[in-house]
Amino acid sequence: MMDSLTPLEHACLRLVAKHNWPGFECAHLKVSRRENTGVGRYVHLEDSHQQVLPNGAFGPEPGCTIQMIGVQHGFDFEVNVSLGKVDYLEIVTCNVHG
Numbered sequence: 001m002m003d004s005l006t007p008l009e010h011a012c013l014r015l016v017a018k019h020n021w022p023g024f025e026c027a028h029l030k031v032s033r034r035e036n037t038g039v040g041r042y043v044h045l046e047d048s049h050q051q052v053l054p055n056g057a058f059g060p061e062p063g064c065t066i067q068m069i070g071v072q073h074g075f076d077f078e079v080n081v082s083l084g085k086v087d088y089l090e091i092v093t094c095n096v097h098g
Contacts, residue, residue: 009089019058024053028048029086042088055084
């Protein structure tokens with residue numbers, strides 16, 4: 001069974017789509033599984049409309065860390081596209097050593 005995107009996942013994907021994939025519809029994405037890591041999460045995605053995209057890793061502007069309440073040092077993310085299809089969203093929390 002596929003899950004819906006969380007508001008955070010949807011916002012990350014909308015931001016990447018807006019800057020990289022004109023006309024891409026995030027509404028067609030579903031989550032096939034979520035895999036937690038020690039510092040973040042992989043969100044594996046399926047696109048019901050199989051929208052074709054360029055291969056690569058796409059994220060927010062270089063050097064841009066997303067800040068939000070509850071995440072002490074912010075987080076970074078990128079969306080990986082393989083074989084012309086959106087594959088996964090990787091979210092990683094930032095750790096600042098003093």
